[in-house]
Amino acid sequence: MSRRRIVGVLFLILSGLSALVFFAYRSDIRRARERVSSGSRILQTPCGPIEYATAGDGPPVLVVHGAGGGFDQGIDSSEPLWQGGFRVIAMSRFGYLRTPVPADASAAAQADAHACLLDALGIARAPLIGASAGAPSSMQFALRHPERISALVLLVPAAYPFHIEQKQRDTAPETVSAETRFLFDTALKSDFLFWLAPRLARKTVTRAILGTSPSVLDHASAAERARVERLLADILPVSQRRLGLLNDASVVSSLPRYDLERITAPTLIVGVADDLYGTYNGARYSAEHILNARLISYPEGGHLWVGHQAEVMKQIAAFLRKAAQG
Numbered sequence: 001m002s003r004r005r006i007v008g009v010l011f012l013i014l015s016g017l018s019a020l021v022f023f024a025y026r027s028d029i030r031r032a033r034e035r036v037s038s039g040s041r042i043l044q045t046p047c048g049p050i051e052y053a054t055a056g057d058g059p060p061v062l063v064v065h066g067a068g069g070g071f072d073q074g075i076d077s078s079e080p081l082w083q084g085g086f087r088v089i090a091m092s093r094f095g096y097l098r099t100p101v102p103a104d105a106s107a108a109a110q111a112d113a114h115a116c117l118l119d120a121l122g123i124a125r126a127p128l129i130g131a132s133a134g135a136p137s138s139m140q141f142a143l144r145h146p147e148r149i150s151a152l153v154l155l156v157p158a159a160y161p162f163h164i165e166q167k168q169r170d171t172a173p174e175t176v177s178a179e180t181r182f183l184f185d186t187a188l189k190s191d192f193l194f195w196l197a198p199r200l201a202r203k204t205v206t207r208a209i210l211g212t213s214p215s216v217l218d219h220a221s222a223a224e225r226a227r228v229e230r231l232l233a234d235i236l237p238v239s240q241r242r243l244g245l246l247n248d249a250s251v252v253s254s255l256p257r258y259d260l261e262r263i264t265a266p267t268l269i270v271g272v273a274d275d276l277y278g279t280y281n282g283a284r285y286s287a288e289h290i291l292n293a294r295l296i297s298y299p300e301g302g303h304l305w306v307g308h309q310a311e312v313m314k315q316i317a318a319f320l321r322k323a324a325q326g
Contacts (some may be wrong), residue, residue, distance in 0.1 A: 025195050032191075032236035036097055040071045047109075047116035051092040051099045056082025059324055060123050062114060063090045066132030066155075067248045068209070068235045070097040076234060077131070080313035086320065089126075091117055093134065095244030105247045111140035115148055127151035127265075127320055132279070132303065133158045133248040136255060139286075142263045151323035152267040153316055156275055156303055159282030160257045188245060194238040205232070211277040212302025220306050228304055260289035267293035268319045270312055272301045279303070 040053040053071040061081060063074040074090025075082070082088040092099040094110055102109065114137060118126060127150050130138025135157030142149050188194060198205045203214040210232065217225055235241065267290045271283025280297070287295035296315060301308050 021196075025192055028195060028233075029191055029236060032233075035234075036070065036072055036237065036240065039075075040092070040098070042098055043117065043120045045113070045116035045120050047113040048102050049098070049100060050113060050117050050120075051097055052089060052117060054087060054089050055079075056085070056087045058085040058087050059320070060087045060089055060121075060126045061320060062118065062126050062128045063088050064114065064128060064130040064134035064138045065090065065093060065096070066134050067245055067252075068238070068241055069093070069131075069134070070241060070244075072097075073231070073234055076230065078129070080310075081317060081320075084317055086317070089117070089121065089123075093137070093244060095247045096241050099244075101243050101247055105251075107136035107140045107251055108144065110137035111144050114138075114141045115145045118148060124148070125150050127153065127323060129153040129155065129316065130157065131155040132277070133252055135159055136251055139258050139260075139263065142265050142267075143259060146262075146264055149265045151320060152263065152265045153319065154267065154269045154283065154286065155312075156270060156272055156277070156279045156305065157283055157286065158252045158255065158277070158279060159286050160255045161281055161285055188238055188242060191237045191239050195236060198232060207276055209235075210302065210304055211275055212304055212306060213274060213276065213300075216274070216300055216302045216306050224306050224309060227309060228306060231304065260286060261291065263290045264292065266319075266323050268316065269293055269295045270305060270315075271295060271297045272299075272303070272305050272308075273297065274300045275303045277303050 040051050042049050042051050051071055053075055055075050061078070063078045065074040065077070070092040071090045075088060078088045078090065091114070094105045094113070095101040114128070125148050128138045128141055130153070132155065135154045136159070138152060138154065139159065142152050206212055206214045206217060210228065217228060220228070269283050269287045271280045273280045284295060284297070287293045296312070298305060298308055305312055
């Protein structure tokens with residue numbers, strides 16, 4: 001076969017592969033945009049517009065999503081609760097999906113927005129579940145609006161002191177930080193690049209975006225791997241979450257010590273020692289200084305507590321029921 005013919009064949013193959021990639025991406029991003037464009041409402045409040053959605057029937061529970069989330073992440077991650085007798089209320093925090101970033105986008109201002117949402121829904125008091133970067137505003141809510149919170153759940157919380165136990169990680173922190181910075185500068189600026197990244201660099205994305213060692217996923221059940229895949233896919237469209245991600249990075253990078261001793265709500269905290277985001281020390285510290293706090297800890301599972309989802313959800317449901325009775 002001549003060189004020209006070989007080049008022609010290679011060109012046809014590459015063109016075909018490019019077409020397959022393009023159509024696969026277009027199909028996935030269309031579904032992602034359809035998912036976040038329905039199922040939610042926007043309330044006009046004194047704290048500004050707030051996007052939210054609800055699921056289930058029963059006692060209300062306010063779910064405060066983590067980085068890369070939105071109302072959709074809140075609803076999806078809490079399915080065992082709204083399937084189990086609770087009414088989940090999940091908002092999109094500042095900069096996520098259709099909730100804008102106000103001039104003051106601090107954790108304290110976000111906590112006040114949580115109160116504004118409850119006011120608009122006619123809910124006087126409710127428990128809060130704050131995950132990851134949703135923890136600072138959840139803790140601030142407990143401090144600023146103690147009469148409005150009946151119980152507090154913190155899942156792998158971004159909390160003071162942050163990144164203290166770096167030596168316990170199975171990946172050097174500077175490597176994780178470099179990967180995260182690279183992804184912020186590339187994949188997190190583009191829906192296509194974010195869609196493509198897991199297909200080209202799965203382990204890097206697992207570490208830098210999901211805060212979880214790839215080896216943890218390697219030993220996880222099929223159900224847990226599917227949950228993680230769904231959470232990663234649900235970050236799309238990342239272009240509609242970028243402002244929230246940037247704001248979270250600003251808030252989390254300079255977390256002060258809150259007056260934890262003034263939090264009076266019963267508190268349940270879940271910490272995972274090998275979380276690559278380094279939240280374990282903050283989880284433990286918070287549990288030691290919040291008067292009515294209990295810590296559930298796991299040696300491994302990463303930032304998504306892989307392998308412990310069923311137990312964690314069961315513990316949260318029992319905790320919320322007990323708090324409602326007391």
